[in-house]
Amino acid sequence: MGIDLPLLWAIIIAFGLMMYVVMDGFDLGIGILFPFVREREDRDTMVNSVAPVWDGNETWLALGGAALLAAFPLAYSVILSALYLPILLMLAGLIWRGVAFEFRFKSDETHRPFWDKAFAWGSYIATFSQGVALGAFINGFEVKDRAYAGGLFDWLTPFSVFTGLGLLVAYALLGATWLVMKTEGALQHRMREVSRPVTISLLLAIVIVSLWTPYAHAEVAARWFSLPNLFFFAPVPVLVVLATGAILRTLSRDSNAAPFLLALLLLFLGYTGLAISLWPNIIPPGISIWDAAAPPQTMGFTLVGALFVIPIILAYTAWSYYVFRGKVRTGEGYH
Structure with missing residues (x-):
């Protein structure tokens, strides 16, 4: 039996996007939290x-x-055509916050407030744009003759705006719990206090999206609520509630790493729920990974490179986090 290359590539892409959400989410979250922390020393420690x-x-x-x-050139052309503006805004936000990240360390006291605001605004714009794109992806795209047939602003809906706001809350939770793990003293205490309402807000956002999506899309409702699927998928919402309760408990018990790890679990469960709702479509509502796949020769050739590169990325990422493990204290760090 041959290898199902579209399925393997879908797993690789899903893994890569989840790694991005996990790893870039908390540093975007730090930018989101910036306006709520006024002291220069605390902001320096956060960065x-x-x-x-x-x-x-x-x-x-x-x-x-x-x-x-x-692997999926049809999906690439349709999704990027449909989401051109939010993707452009996301990239602009990421570039702007990257510039601000570097310049705030090198600027004098007169210009530092400007770069602090730029760092925060870049984080907000990039995160909100990602969330809007996610909401538009869930809603699906109009495709005719294997090309995007919708309008320039079809991505802008009440649902996509809500998912944009929800992702701001999700990344804020990752940023706050990351700082609980990496800092100490007054800043850590403040992040514990911030994390509690943000956790509850994220749970409410997940509940609203989980109800809104099947209400708006009959095929998603059938996926979740038909038998025997209901029994198979029921553990996901149950685990979401349990993970939320565990985050709140560990925040009250002065745990360091546990809140962050549980926040990652909560986002993974949300990601799992999204996969269950849309599988196997890579262009919702009706184009599957097999319909959108590149020729087998192309997928096989590029797979060799991916299987070579991904372990290298994982290795140097793990090494960098290992080298820079431990607490960050005031006056220490990047210069």
Whole structure:
């Protein structure tokens, strides 16, 4: 029996995007939290906690985009045509926050507030744009003759705006729990206090999206609520509730790493719910991974490169996090 190349590539792309959400989510979350922290020393500590790793985290976004082009060119052309503006805004936000990240360390006291605001705004724009794109992807795209047939602003709907706001909350939780793990003293205490309402807000956002999606899409409702699927998929929402409760408990018990790890679990469960709702479509609502796949020769050739590159990315990522493990203290870090 031959290898199902479209399925294997779908797993690779899903893995790459999940790694991006996990790893770039918390440093975007730090930018989202910036306006709520006024002290310069605390802001420096927040940025220093991600300074050694933040730019490497975006490797996974580049990998996901390149893999989509190589393995599913139809999906690449349709999705990028449909989401041209939010993707452009996302990239602009990522570039702007990257520039601000570097310049705030090198600017004098007169210009530092400007770069602090730029870092925050870049984080907000990039995150909101990602969330809007996610909402538009869930809603699906109009395709005719294997090309995008919708309008320039079809991505802008109440649902996509809500998912944009929801992703801001999700990344804020990752950023806050990351700082609980990486900092100490007053800043850590403040992040524990911030994490509690953000956790509850994220749970509410997940519940709303989980109800809104099947209400708006009959095929998603059939996927979740028909038998025996209901019994198979029921553990996902149950685990979401349990993970939320566990985050709140660990925040009250002065745990360091546990809140962050549980926040990652909560986002993974949300990602799993999304996969269950849309599988096997890579262009919702009706084009599957097999319909959108590149020729087998292309997928096999590029797979060799992917299987070579991905372990290298994982290795240097793990090494960088290992080298820069431990707490970040005031006055230490990036210069």
